[in-house]
Amino acid sequence: MQSRDPIDIAQIWRYPVKSLCGELLDAAAVDARGLRxxxxxxxxxxxxxxxxxxxxxxxxxxxxxxxxxxxxxxxxxxxxxxxxxxxxxxxxxxxxxxxxxxxxxxxxxxxxxxxxxxxxxxxESDVEHFDEGPVSLIGTATLRWVEEQSPDVASDARRFRPNLVVSTTRPFAEEEWVGRAVRIGSGDDAVELAFTHVLERCVMTAMEQADLPPAPGMLHMLARREDRPMRLAVLGAATRTGVVRVGDPVRVC
Incomplete structure (x- = not known):
């Protein structure tokens, strides 16, 4: 089953040092551990x-x-x-x-x-630095939903610290990908991801960072979500390694 949304990679983020702000990339290698x-x-x-x-x-x-x-x-x-x-x-x-x-x-x-x-x-040594898993992803329509729910909070992907931001037309479309194969790219170095669950969010989504002001109402707003309170974005891992690039098509099977 293929997603009905036209999807491509809008942003790629990597965080060399855990819990610090990251770097916005045009492309990134993906291996078994996640974005290299x-x-x-x-x-x-x-x-x-x-x-x-x-x-x-x-x-x-x-x-x-x-x-x-x-x-x-x-x-x-x-x-x-x-x-x-x-x-x-x-x-x-x-x-x-x-x-x-x-x-x-x-x-x-x-x-x-x-x-x-x-x-x-x-x-990193024997214990992984990841909280739950290596590759997180959020859709642009989900980010727009956040802004609609909290007009006083600038919705910015950086608040949710994703690795991949994908262009979507429906909020939470990416949550339908849990348990399905997701292919990014079309060449020999295309990446395949398997998403396992929707992420539970923590206080870091509301914290001040770089040029983003604090968002004290963020957690309260997420807690009001009826179907998945306190959850936003999906988490998974690579089942096929390769390279992801901004603009790559995303195919959900």
Whole structure:
């Protein structure tokens, strides 16, 4: 069964350092782990092993004096094949100053900002940095629905930290793809994804980030959704690796 919506890739996002703002791409390689280099690094406290985030949980915690979403990260060199082909990223502050992970400048930046001497920017090891899974996707019609529900909140894909934004005509069309095969692209390097569930959203959707103001009513609005309260966007993984590009056609089977 094919989707009745004409769909293509509108945006591609990658987040080199977990919980920081990401980089907008024209294309990205997709491997078994997800978008190559995505969330491969994280701010980590050596004392408890927890990773920096906008929320507190068993695995994550907020570090004092630090809104990670006021920062961003990017790769200067496009990541090559895993595991040894990824040059560490750089962290950028709100003024655009760069702090490379290689050499320790980013580590020192985080230690000075928080007063925590045990922080580092650590590469993923045995435990994945992903909260639930590697590839998230949201539709443009769903983003328009968010804005209609909360006119005082600028609807921006960055609030939901997706990897892929696809052009859709119906809100929540992407939720119908759970359990179905999704093919992106048409050439030999086309990617196939399998989506498993609709994501439960957390406080990070409402937080201030970069040039986006805080959205205190966001979680309340999502909680009012009758069929899937607090859920938006879908999560899955690659069943066929390749390359995704802005403008690629999306076929739902």
């Amino acid at each position: 280099g995505d969330r491969l690094w994280a701010v980590r406290d050596a004392v408890d092993g927890k990773l920096g985030s906008g929320k507190n949980s068993r695995r994550f915690r907020r570090f004092p004096g630090l809104n990670l979403l006021s920062l961003s990260s990017r790769y200067r060199v496009e990541p090559a094949a895993e595991p040894d082909g990824v040059e560490p990223p750089v962290v950028l502050d709100g003024d655009g100053r760069e702090y490379p992970v290689r050499g320790g400048a980013a580590e020192q930046f985080f230690r000075q900002r928080t007063g925590i001497p045990t922080l580092s920017v650590a590469r």
